[in-house]
Amino acid sequence: MHEWALAEAVISTVSQIAEKEGFKQIIEVKIKVGELQQVELEILEYALSQLKTEKLEKTKFTMEKTKAKLKCRVCNHEWFFNRKKLSEKTAEAIHFVPEIVHTYIQCPKCGSPDFDIQEGRGVWLESIKGVK
């Protein structure tokens, strides 16, 4: 239930923004979920529904998965993270701390662990719509 902790972070951030912007109700929250963190969308969605505050009662949470794009800093090779190639234990370690990918994965072309996570790392808020 690592997703629960992330859902709490989403609710906390959205609530802070609602306060700052003077929103009475939040209509929609768009969330981008990077594949590297392997977040279970159903669990995240369930946690969000359980954690909803008054201002978030009618909020529609839209979630979009983004592929995790990696780029080697040594040879510039680009590739996508593939969960299927990993053991359960390794996948779980990356789920908790996505940067741990550098411990277990190397560039498929040159073998370097020095690569960028260009897209699709974890949970991001793309936009928040509310009414004042």
Added chain:
Amino acid sequence: MIDPRISIIDSRLKKVNNIIAVSSGKGGVGKSLVASTLALTLAKRDYKVGLFDLDFTSPSTHLILGIRETWPKEEKGIVPPEVYGLKYMSIIYYSGNKPSPLRGTEISNALVELLAITRWENLDFLVIDMPPGIGDATLDLLRLVKDIKFLIVTTSSRLAFETVKKLAILLKKLEIKIIGVIENMKMDDSDFIKDQIEEFGLSFLGKIPFDNRIEKVIGNVDMLLATVFAKKIRDIAPHLEKL
């Protein structure tokens, strides 16, 4: 795009009374040993203590404590397991004993992740074993953790002390509380570091003599706590109880 993790960090740490970053300007001054022994000492005095190893690329507190086969509980986040009376958290749970070659932005991201998902229970002290210097981890803690206090470790070396001065200048400028400075691995009677620290307006917490038996007790907590090193840390611990 907004990173939602930042806003939850405060509430994750709200049950922690004192957050103590054990820091230094240079590596190899015994910071991890000081952090581990200090955490154990405070726990022996019946305080609720956590130890968080933030040296992601070179974690070592798990070796000092001899931690094996321990795993955090997953409960709406991560709950650090109890080891020798300490709530213990380290990246080692996820990296195993393998190298984690991380650049600065990745260290920041991993640090934010662990601060955002780790659920600390009521603690009197959370001791943080910092990586050396004033790089990403130090700057991120200063950015993200309110009321953090620093305990600085140096050796008698002028080289180590010069880097400590830079750390202290930064912390003073940012009005961050410095509990004091420990001089570790002392090999003579000189008061040079003590005088310099006091001249600098900082508290000198004590000298710890170089102890060549320390290496033999790595991984054995009982033996570690029986060393002269641990005795000196026990003498220093009351400075933290006054916080």
